[in-house]
Amino acid sequence: MVNNSDVFAFYTQNSLDKPSQLFETLSDSFYFAKNLNGRFVYANQLFLDHFKFDGLKSLIGKTDLDILPRSIGEKIQQDDQHIMKTGQAIANIVELIPGNSSKMRWHVTTKSPLLNRAGETVGIEGITRDLSLADKQLEPYSQFKNTVGFIQQNFSESIDISKLASQLHMSISTFERQFKARFACSPSQFIKKTRIAAACKLLREGQNISLTATQCGFCDQSYFTKEFKTLMGLTPKQFQKSLAASTHKIDFIK
Structure with a gap:
């Protein structure tokens, strides 16, 4: 659990509540938030583990181009700009994203504008589900x-x-x-x-x-x-x- 006030400066400055700890309970999905410049301001622990960040502070300020292949990062940034410009969410985007190894894994992402208490768009937030992890969660029940x-x-x-x-x-x-x-x-x-x-x-x-x-x-x-x-x-x-x-x-x- 992150307590460093510097990490949540973006939330304080933009009249936002801190992200719910519910996001930390997700076992097959990444939660993330970015500012209007497409720089990360938050991600849950599963996201940090997946991309091998030591902690949230080491992710803050980075963009998708810093952690993903350029072709994937640019497409994600285009989607983000569309969301922030139109104010409309994009649901169920299917993407191939590198896993902890070089192997590509299927993900499904839904993103929407990140709104402050005044209803103004101050960034975007989203949830990406790693389908390979989802399958593992369902294995005991299958x-x-x-x-x-x-x-x-x-x-x-x-x-x-x-x-x-x-x-x-x-x-x-x-x-x-x-x-x-x-x-x-x-x-x-x-x-x-x-x-x-x-x-x-x-x-x-x-x-x-x-x-x-x-x-x-x-x-x-x-x-x-x-x-x-x-x-x-x-x-x-x-x-x-x-x-x-x-x-x-x-x-x-x-």
Whole structure:
């Protein structure tokens, strides 16, 4: 975490709040900000690590031409000038950028004007997602892609956990342990949450509670009501009344 006041001089001078520490939690994306001259005024730690900067202070004042091949840097600068001139963001720019080695890696960038508290453009800010890092983040979940798809398509039917485990050539205990490690809930809990999510949709559409219970894989309305209240904090009837009264919208399952 950077505390040196000199690093954030740009933010103070331009009536900007310091960048959120949320940017430091990104595991596959670079956050950066530049001034009107295209010089870096901030970047998150992942950006600094990727381009091998010792710290934020060593990046401040540099341009894209200082850290990237000229052909790439010039194209980025052209995009930046367009954003600052028009005030319009540019989304999902696909770029090939060198990684830590000489290997080029695919990145997707979205950039927008950096506005101060008066609404004036004082630079640009953006987020660049390294697709190779994104793939690595998804790897632990990809093994269960077909399992999740099967549950989402067949939640209204009885689902046998042992069959789900056998499809992945796992014992039930191994399957349940690895599933919970990735999704923070057991397979049975995941199935239940999938059913409740589907029930919420039907209840919002005005369908009666009994039919909703049947279509979402619950054996009877009483059991459905009990499980729905456990996850949603309201009974199905209370849920529908809250929607009709428009007092608040409930979208989250515990």
